Amino acid sequence: MSRRNELRTDLRRMLAVLTQEHAALKDADLVRLRALGPRKEALLNRLKTGGGLDPVSAPLLDRVRQMAGRNAQLYEAVIAGIGDARALLDHARNPARSRTYGRDGARYMLDNPSTTFERRA
Structure with a gap:
């Protein structure tokens, strides 16, 4: 197989991996994303060492770039969502205490009310 055909095959494989990655990102499937990582890395290494582009491969490369950019935006959204969930x-674990200011202008934290019951006879 010629190097140009190998390049086109690798670009098509990368498109397939990026499509799977896109679906995994939308489904928040971290296990599938982890499994795709080595395949994507191997393809990137092959593409880096590849020769120049021919006119037939250029549109494939444009699609790969487009899809990679779209996935990068999804990664950013997923990371932001994880940060929001963590916050x-x-x-919820550490509710913020109420704050107030004293007569001297200093800031004071109000204690949370206790949750004990008082039984009265």
């Missing part, structure tokens, strides 16, 4: 969990 919500932290807030």
Whole structure:
């Protein structure tokens, strides 16, 4: 197989991996994303060592770039969503105390009310 045909084959394989990665990102399937990593890395290494582009391969490369950019945006959204979820969990675990200012202008934290019951006869 000629190097140009290998390049086109690698670009098609990369498109397939990026399509699978896109689906995994949309499904938040971290296991599948982890499994795709080595394949994607191997293809990237092969593409880096490849020769120049021929006119037939250029549109494939444009599609790979487009899809990689779209996936990068999804990665950023996933990371932001994980950060938001982490912040919500932290807030639920450690509710913010109320703050107030004293007569002297200093800031004071109000203690959370106790949750004990007092039984009266």
